[in-house]
Amino acid sequence: MRTDFRISGDASFKGGISEYDLTIISPTASAKTSATDLDGLQFADRYRAELSFYEREKYNRYQGKTDTPFVPLLITAGGYLTDTSRDVFKKSLTLSDTEVSYALHIRTLCPGSSPRCIKCGGENGLGHDDLCQQRENVRLGRHEYIKKVLVKALTTAPNSKLNTEPVVKGTSMRTDFRISGDASFKGGISEYDLTIISPTASAKTSATDLDGLQFADRYRAELSFYEREKYNRYQGKTDTPFVPLLITAGGYLTDTSRDVFKKWRQVVPHFEMLSRTISLGLIRARAAYFEF
Secondary structure, three states: OOOOEEEEOOOOOOOOEEEEEEEEEOOOOOOOOOHHHHOOOOHHHHHHHHHHHHHHHHHHHHOOOOOOOEEEEEEEOOOOEOHHHHHHHHHHHOOOHHHHHHHHHHHOOOOOOOOEOOOOOOEOOOOHHHHOOOOOOOHHHHHHHHHHHHHHHHOOOOOEEEEEOOEOOOOOOEOOEEEEEOOOOOOOEEEEEEEEEOOOOOOOOOHHHHOOOOHHHHHHHHHHHHHHHHHHHHOOOOOOOEEEEEEEOOOOEOHHHHHHHHHHHHHOOOHHHHHHHHHHHHHHHHHOOOOO
């Protein structure tokens, strides 16, 4: 027998090292729990009890036979998780109350309650929390987290090889990662550098370039300036074709970055999980410095 995977470090549910085996069953699979075990239970509890039988079945199959603590993962085809599986996913896929509150604030375009920022004294308008120099600086941590998530996902792409932080020859600069194979957006080998900017960052595009544009097109034009800025910094200096990746702290992608992610969607297993993990990471980072 083989389990599906083994994890060590921070991502290990049991701490240290643990291993996992995944089962996906039909929501209407035949109940294996005896009727007497289900007597008096409400529907949701009956369903949970039935699924727990499949979980125990997997647990009994592997427990005591693996080299490290074993954790069964059970998901229905409809996406329902057993209690154990929910706990495993909880750390990476659950938002705290504060993070949910922040997300509601930003989705409804509602700034903090104070008219003046308690950190710098400036006007506490929409987006000020992203730009205030006196708030907790999570920009580097946010960048490194999203980069780590991307690298981890891209290493699973078939027929691909990834190197992190390759040196730009003749300079002290490094890009974030280099990819060869199927996951390379340019084909062959290409390298990438990630930038995450505030949705309310100051426009660097001249006003004349924005005349007559609708809001969405104005925003796209402003972001494209930051993208060109990154492109000009590295283009012609890297050993392989360079691709700038630009994401706003709210998750908006430039046209180039959107095309890159479309490519990766085709080759990266479980791409939807990558997308959700990035989205949650961006929300958590902004919630860390938002002043209610």
